[in-house]
Amino acid sequence: MTGPVTVTTCSNIALIKYWGKRDAERNIPDVGSLSLPLGALQTVTTVDPDGRGRFELDGREMSERERERILALCRRLGVDAAHLDFCTENRFPTAAGLASSASGGAAAVVALIEAFGLQLSRDRIIAETLRVSGSAPRSLIEGFARIDPVGDGVSLRALPVPAAWDLRVLVVCTATGPKKHLSRDAMAQSRTSPYYDAWVASHPSDLDAAEQAIHDMDLASLLATMEHSTLKMHAVPVTSRPAIIYWNAVTWAVIERVRAIREREHIPAGFTMDAGPHVKVFCEARHAERIGDELRQIPGVVDLITTEIGHGPIVQRAGAAPEPWRLPA
Amino acid sequence: MTGPVTVTTCSNIALIKYWGKRDAERNIPDVGSLSLPLGALQTVTTVDPDGRGRFELDGREMSERERERILALCRRLGVDAAHLDFCTENRFPTAAGLASSASGGAAAVVALIEAFGLQLSRDRIIAETLRVSGSAPRSLIEGFARIDPVGDGVSLRALPVPAAWDLRVLVVCTATGPKKHLSRDAMAQSRTSPYYDAWVASHPSDLDAAEQAIHDMDLASLLATMEHSTLKMHAVPVTSRPAIIYWNAVTWAVIERVRAIREREHIPAGFTMDAGPHVKVFCEARHAERIGDELRQIPGVVDLITTEIGHGPIVQRAGAAPEPWRLPA
CATH class of the missing domain: 3.30.70.890 (GHMP kinase, C-terminal domain)
Known part of the structure; x- marks a missing residue:
């Protein structure tokens, strides 16, 4: 265990849209997508492997269903959630109906990886994030993100935003x-x-x-x-x-x-x-x-x-400066 | 020549929609359609083969383009338009953008047929009306009308409205x-x-x-x-x-x-x-x-x-009572 960690991720918006699944169980999409991260729509998730079993969403206790989604992710990642604190907040303006599954899904996966010190391959991270939400892997990287369905999963590529493009x-x-x-x-x-x-x-x-x-x-x-x-x-x-x-x-x-x-x-x-x-x-x-x-x-x-335009995930540990998180190559 | 005649037709509304042509020249649709006539949306067209060359639409002189469409129809029907009066009026409430091509097209064909005493087959009448507008043949009959594209043209069938259906x-x-x-x-x-x-x-x-x-x-x-x-x-x-x-x-x-x-x-x-x-x-x-x-x-x-729900075409000659017009079997 490597201790408590806070991860900030941006939601993203698909320019080329994702809609439809070829495998509902593993959430494999029928089509790719291409997105940009939204700087003002952020999720902040704090995970403590050695906590007191707190599960909070936007300052309230999670429902059984919400908690179960986190626990299912923990089981898939093989981490011990017996003492887990998992607190997540969508720092969005109050309008409802804006997708938080993208930033939330990416934040959950990155926070669990970092808090438990997991060593996972790029493909595994993408697959686990995809399973949480079809649009979440796009929030794992910086700039325009392109997903393509490939065989049993997806590929994810970063397309840099040209510096002059404001x-x-x-x-x-x-x-x-x-x-x-x-x-x-x-x-x-x-x-x-x-x-x-x-x-x-x-x-x-x-x-x-x-x-x-x-x-x-x-x-x-x-x-x-x-x-x-x-x-x-x-x-x-x-x-x-x-x-x-x-x-x-x-x-x-x-x-x-x-x-x-x-x-x-x-x-x-x-x-x-x-x-x-x-x-x-x-x-x-x-x-x-x-x-x-x-x-x-x-x-x-x-x-x-x-x-x-937003950024990729940012990780912060107690007493340390925030650092950009990089998806392994 | 059989003299001046006034034809009243109803516009119609497609329940199963027409959109797309397989032959733009002859106006052959790519899909069929199914419609109902609208009683309150009527076109009244008066044709006099022995007139003074008046072409009027809604009380004003027709544009060159509007007149040419009538003359093209006359040529296709083989009638002599040298002395033709052709006056048509859409008796719709004033809202613009409501399709008048259906009732107008049907009225034009029926009025020319009746005024010039033409003997045309059912298929010919349907084809000529279709050429004016893809939705016009549906205004040639009573009740629900079904068009299907068949070979080089269309078939048109009347589906009676059940009497109890108000x-x-x-x-x-x-x-x-x-x-x-x-x-x-x-x-x-x-x-x-x-x-x-x-x-x-x-x-x-x-x-x-x-x-x-x-x-x-x-x-x-x-x-x-x-x-x-x-x-x-x-x-x-x-x-x-x-x-x-x-x-x-x-x-x-x-x-x-x-x-x-x-x-x-x-x-x-x-x-x-x-x-x-x-x-x-x-x-x-x-x-x-x-x-x-x-x-x-x-x-x-x-x-x-x-x-x-509207009706099929109605024909009126000077001094006679209005009579329903029937598409030949």
Whole structure:
């Protein structure tokens, strides 16, 4: 045992979307994804192997179900949770319905590895993180992250953000309250969509196009591919039986406005949505305030968080300075 | 020549949607459709073969382009348009963006046939009407109309509305002004969607399911299939490159409300949308007022028209009573 450790991770947002599993048990995705970490959406998780059995989430005691997910991860990692303290907090602005499974999953795995001094291979770490959440492995690294399904698992690659690229993400909250559909169930139901196979088949070319756009620092092209991937993703649950509709009227009011700003002022800005009604808008830093001011005026927008690009996991031990954590090569 | 004639036709609304062409020149659709005529949305067209060359649309002189479309139809039908008066009026409430090509196309063909005393086969009439508009043949008959693409053309069948089925359609207008995309262009662009082939392939089973639901008078099943077909249709332009988005924020506010009413009160009511932002809601007559009152309250709803099920074409000659027109067997 190496003692208590605190890990900070950033949530991430997929530009090329993840939706659908080929193996529900091990959480193997049917499609890859490509994401950016969100600096303002962080999870902070403190693990003490020699504690008093405290399991806390956002300052309250965990439910039996939440605790069981941590204990299952401990069993898979082969660590002794008899005296474990596991306290985790999502340091997000209060709007509900923003994915915390990505940062939370990555933080849990990294914190347990570090607190128990585990020596795990890159592939094992990725596989365990994936099992917690399909979007969590992307929070294990710095910059753009690309996942591809490979055989029985996934590959994960870091695509550096070009230094000159000062991007912002506006998280536009369009509703309060918890989300309506568990992603796990919604992904299973999505297999009833007649478009599911075409979603999977057409996906790799979006990943490649986005990677090329990042390489070229071509924001307009990246945003176009992102919006296309988003609309393709949402079209799958929407055409399932019964239909799963994540968006609401405000979602579309925001999207309309983003498209109007782009058309009117030739500002590169693009939208994406995850499995919920909120809209995330990508743009350059110099346009973020202007766009944010306009979107905030839309009736029904309940919160707007502007975030910089985040970082990889950061580890802190008692009495030591925070240090970046690196996924083994 | 048999002299001046006035033809009244109803517009129609597809429950199982038409979208996409396999032959743009002859307007052959890639998928069938199934519709109901809308009693409150009528076109009235008066044709006089021995007139003074008047071409009017909604009380104003036709544009060169509008006139040319009529003259092209005259040439195809082999009638002499040298002295033709052709005056047509869409007797719709003033909301723009409601499809008038269906009733207008059917009225034009029937009026020219009757005014010039043409003897045309059923297949020829259907083919000529189809060429004017893909949804126009459905306005040639009474009750539910089913189109299927067959070889080089289409078949058209009447599915009688069971007498006990007192249905209403609420046309909920969610915007003013003309529509943003010509359907002709949007259908061509839709072929860039990765979901296009699956749209075409999965379509016949929706037609069969809807026909079965009509036979069984199973409104809940009919509405479920209609909504599924609607969402599948809209998912195609939405996933085209570039994306074509017909709906707006109000569209989704109305859809949300329809789904909420259904869930809350177990009232069978279902939505559909065509190539525009308006929503059409189907329900039984006894629920129409209640639902209409609620939908009218939604901010952004600019008009709401409740319509009964319409009829087939009606022909009137000077000094004679109006008579139903029948498509030859």
